[in-house]
Amino acid sequence: MTRRLHLGAMFPGTNSTLVWSDPATGSHIDFAAFADFARTAERARFDFVFLAEGLRLREQQGKVYDRDMAGRPDNFAVLAALAAVTDRIGLAGTVNSTFNEPFEVARQFATLDHLSGGRAGWNVVTTWEEYVGENFRRGSYLPREQRYERAAAFLDAVCRLLGSWRADDVLADKATGRFLRRADAGAFAHRDAQFDIAGRFTTPPGPQGRPVVFQAGSSPEGREFAAAAADAIFGMYGDLAEKREFYADVRRRAAAHGRAPGTPLVLPAATFCLGDTDAEARERAARVRLAQVDGRTAIAFLEEVWNRDLGAYDPDGPLPDVEPVVGGGAVAKAMAGVRKYPDPPATARRWRELAEAKGLSIRELVIEVTGRQTFIGAPSTVADAMCAWVDGGACDGFIVVPHTVPGAFDEFARTVVPLLQERGVVRAEYEGRTLREHLGLACN
Template sequence: MKFIAITFARTAERAKFDFLFLAEGLRLREQGGHIYDLDVVGRPDTFTVLAALAAVTEHLGLTGTINSTFNEPYEVARQFASLDHLSGGRSAWNVVTSWDAFTGENFRRGGFLPQDERYSRAKEFLATAGELFDSWHGDEIIADQETGTFLRDAKAGAFVHTGQHFDIHGQFNVPRSPQGRPVVFQAGDSEEGREFAASSADAIFSRYATLNDGQAFYTDVKRRLAKYGRRPDQLLILPAAAFALADTDAEAEELAREVRRQQVSGATALKHLEFVWNRDLSAYDPEGPLPDIDPDVGDDHISQGRAQVRMYRDPIATAREWRELAAANKWSIRDLVINTGNRQNFVGSPATLATTINDFVQADASDGFILVPHITPTGLDEFADKVVPLLQERGVFRTEYEGTTLRDHLGLAHPDEVRAERAAS
């Protein structure tokens, strides 16, 4: 694991990418009461991994997914402030919520919160952490010449917060970090998620892979910023993007097909179908037709801890749509999952990928992309060697890092500058 993470991070930095992103799961997912077989390697602690990567990189941003439902502001703020110091101002926080009691069983408080309360807690969590980050702001540092230590005013780090979800007071024990606060990412696509991003985030993920859908999402989220006194350039739209790269477009298309077939085995296809049917489908032939029975729409779900379950809000309608697609295209269960599941956003030669990526950005469908290679740790190598130079030749991607912090890389202002701008307006 150490070799994989270091190799991946160093390749990203060699390509002059903005940041490396780590997802996180607080519990191993289950299917039918058994651990999902693709999860057996687990999810190591985010801060430990990012701290280790800070030691072997100099410029690359370090983004970690940290949950706001089952953590507390003081400990998370302390960890991010420490990481920001350790990395020289390269930390970022992907703020997420947990939606199910299954995950909550790992925690003392347990249970889960309704969606409106999850976002209410997340927003207050982030605001409270911001108060902690800012609690050292503006205090004088005084050097003690005799002992070589540094002293601050006794009020440095003092904080008091009283709200719906948190009632805390004390003294934050990590001084102001290079970025002031970590860069904040948000991943929600719901109405609440988009508002949360518009009010509080520096970047939001997008799941929209087509140009038209990407433009619609981009326009919707950016237009929300004005009511919070923010400019469009103060929130970045960053879709996740898988890719298949080869010397020619035809070879890339063939590679994309082969990758998808390797990613979706027969067993994986049946597991995916169970997300919608909410039934044990292990007796079905993945190379055969879809089940003729309807999904079970009960509250108890066969799949636990998977975000995909929430994507299918109307299982009956989804099953009907999939049956029609399978019949029209003569698809088996496996064929259907291959053709309707996550697919490569960009497929083609280096020139095709460079053109398509730039077209999306120029057409206001995104401000950039979070690349998701289909293999690690070497999945970024070919992109770094063949596509990045073409983007650099076009003048649309950096040839060298021009700042020291992640905010510099992303073109985001320091929080103090944002505050001063708002105060002056």
């Protein structure tokens, strides 16, 4: 029998999975959309909802590229509001460790944990891109190789702040309704290569002690950071074989750090496309990919690798006959494609060979080489596949990323989750109240 399968639900407002043109996609800034999403996930007994973060609007060649985003509201404000309209589901948000300060983040998460009754989760991410740093007047002050050094110091400082209150530092005086604080309550000092801070932390720890810590890096540095300090890893897209390798590697690293068996949890992102039959789901998945990668998107993606303006090329025509620009270029200050494909000329050669062999246009090639839906099929097929991934040593569960909200997410909650509940791998009712309890983690 498949072991317990953990489920998170990502509100996909800052990534290119979402199909904005689909009528089933609603607002991504109206609070009602967030509340509906969280309530749906809670009715389906998900472990948590998950909010991504975007600290700058995406741009290309100096112009805002609005194909995959519509508003970037602040995560803490949204999560705090969700705490008031939900009861059990965990509330996890991405908060950057490069452009924030430990005191502020620790106080915000302690507050969220109190407001939610112990349901707070923090996805610790790093940022090295100069174009994001400009929003904070820091430019590219932090070299890329140092970002996880700062993240580790940041997390250590936050944990020290949250631990600066002892269990007996707050005593309720029931006769007066006041609180009595001991003289040294909240005292802290943290000094390392990144931070030199000392003072009094203002907020006692919440019910969990500290929030559940997620980490989303897949690089060797990210894996090492997660293995040493995270409670759970938000893995990126990939096939079963890739996830098995990732899972085994992270567990090896965690064991080397003396972590308890079974930690950290590995929860990859899972996209999906459903249908009444497997054949219908495959047809629908093909339409979804065409909607996710329209002509403009295909050209923009190729520009990230070619590092030059390709606007004159037909997305339904052949790949460019010019070579990528290596080194500095005019396309963008920091692009995902440049990071993912560090050898642009070699990448271009491989893609030309693939396009010629299969007769692919630019748009078709981009669809071919970029991520497809992780799971495609009838609800029973998708449920089977999810169980197979967990049984096959690829993960401990999934963070579901729908291509439309509320449409596709509601469909998943209505059709797939009940099948997982019938198999006993997803809870039918919440047993605990905190996010740590949902994930089988000890409070600390």
